[in-house]
Amino acid sequence: MYSLAPTITALDCGWLRTQRRTLTQGGSTDQLSFPIPSWLVQHPQGNVVFDVGLHPDLADGAESLGPMAKIFAPQLEHGGTVAHRLAEHDVDPLSNLTVVLSHCHFDHVGGLCELPNARVIIQADEWVAATSDPDISYDKSLFELGHDVLAIAGAHDLFGDGTVACIPTPGHTCGHQSLRVVTANGPVILAADACYFGHTLDDGILPQFGYDFDQQRASLDMLRREHAGGTAIVPGHDAEIFRRLLAAPL
Numbered sequence: 001m002y003s004l005a006p007t008i009t010a011l012d013c014g015w016l017r018t019q020r021r022t023l024t025q026g027g028s029t030d031q032l033s034f035p036i037p038s039w040l041v042q043h044p045q046g047n048v049v050f051d052v053g054l055h056p057d058l059a060d061g062a063e064s065l066g067p068m069a070k071i072f073a074p075q076l077e078h079g080g081t082v083a084h085r086l087a088e089h090d091v092d093p094l095s096n097l098t099v100v101l102s103h104c105h106f107d108h109v110g111g112l113c114e115l116p117n118a119r120v121i122i123q124a125d126e127w128v129a130a131t132s133d134p135d136i137s138y139d140k141s142l143f144e145l146g147h148d149v150l151a152i153a154g155a156h157d158l159f160g161d162g163t164v165a166c167i168p169t170p171g172h173t174c175g176h177q178s179l180r181v182v183t184a185n186g187p188v189i190l191a192a193d194a195c196y197f198g199h200t201l202d203d204g205i206l207p208q209f210g211y212d213f214d215q216q217r218a219s220l221d222m223l224r225r226e227h228a229g230g231t232a233i234v235p236g237h238d239a240e241i242f243r244r245l246l247a248a249p250l
C-alpha cells in the first residue's frame, strides 16, 4: 500500500538576503540568506505544487520588488524558477497542476506566471484580502493572472483519501495555510510561514511583522502538538533544513 503514498520533493526557487531582524523579533542587523522553496507533492491522482517561489524577473535584480527591494536582495539564477525545477523532475509546468498557495506574499506566488494552466487552491480569507487590500505586502500583478481559483474555508482534503490536505494556520497573514502530507515515512506538515525556522518550534520567536500575533502563536501551538504526536514539521525558510531536504527528499 505504501507504494501509493504521496512523495514530497523540495524545489529550490531562489534565495533572499535580508537582515536577521527582518525575520525574527529581537534579531540583529547581521545579513542572513534564506531559501525560497516550492514543494512538489506527487500523488497517484496528480501533481500538487505547494507555493511557487520567486518571480523570474528577480534573476535580473530587485527592481520589480518595488518597496520590498529596500529590505530583500534576491539571489536567483536564470533557470532557477519553479517551471525549470518542475521540468528537472519530469513534470510539465504547462500541465494541469494543482497549486496550493500558503499565502500571497511575493516569495510564495512569484512563479505562478510560469504555470498558466494550474488550478490554484487558497483560503478564501487570504484571497479576499490579497485581491482587495491595498497593503504593500501584496503585489496583485503576481497572482491575479486569470487562473482557475478554488477559494476554500478551513481544512480541505485534495484527493479524498486524507493523504494531502490543506490546514489553516492563520496569523502570519489572515488566511495563511499549511499542507499536510501523509508519506510512506509518516505524516509531514509543510508549514510555510507559520514556522520560519526549525528552532521556531522550540523558541516560539515570531517574525517582526504579522497579521495577528495571537493567531500566529495558536498556529504554532498546533504545529507543536502535531510534532509531539510524530508529525515532521518542515519550516518555511530554514536554510539548513532545506539543504538537507534538497539532498534527500521526503
Ligand SMILES: [Zn+2]
Binding pocket: 105, 107, 108, 193, 236, 237
Ligand atoms: Zn515567506
